[in-house]
Amino acid sequence: MAATGNQPKIGVIMGSRSDWPTMKRAAEMLDQLSAPYETMIVSAHRTPKRLYEYAQNAKARGLKTIIAGAGGAAHLPGMVASLTPLPVIGVPIQSKSLKGLDSLLSIVQMPAGVPVATVAIGEAGAANAGILAASILATNDDKLAKRLEEWREKQTASVAETVED
């Protein structure tokens, strides 16, 4: 498990190490916003005991939200959501055979009562998951809210520059 300096408030988990090139976009966003997070490989299929332990202890360990990325038969985000009261953001990893449509549908089509906030397939989705998790934390953290606001202003300015070129 990797963690930033402060007590982690966001869990960034994924079904396999092979998901990291996508999930690192979420981590990079959290780094930019100085939002404390941890990362871990957890799989509903391959490490079910670790999944139960992680999801059931997440709130007591001080996490406030969980970003879960998985590809193919992507059961991880939904299973985590079933085991914790924390908000869960699901990131569909782009799979080789079905380009991530399988991941998207298996994450987004949750039954009523067990929500997973699902973002877009792949790296853009992972980046947005980072921003979304930071926004959730920022509802209770004015300094983070300020950093988010500044980040948005910078993004707007850089887009405006591109248009003027």
Ligand SMILES: Nc1c(C(=O)O)ncn1[C@@H]1O[C@H](COP(=O)(O)O)[C@@H](O)[C@H]1O
């Ligand atoms: N969808 C899941 C789960 C799960 O949902 O528990 N565990 C692993 N996986 C996914 O399997 C894909 C292939 O994994 P490998 O590259 O390790 O074979 C990954 O995208 C992973 O998220």
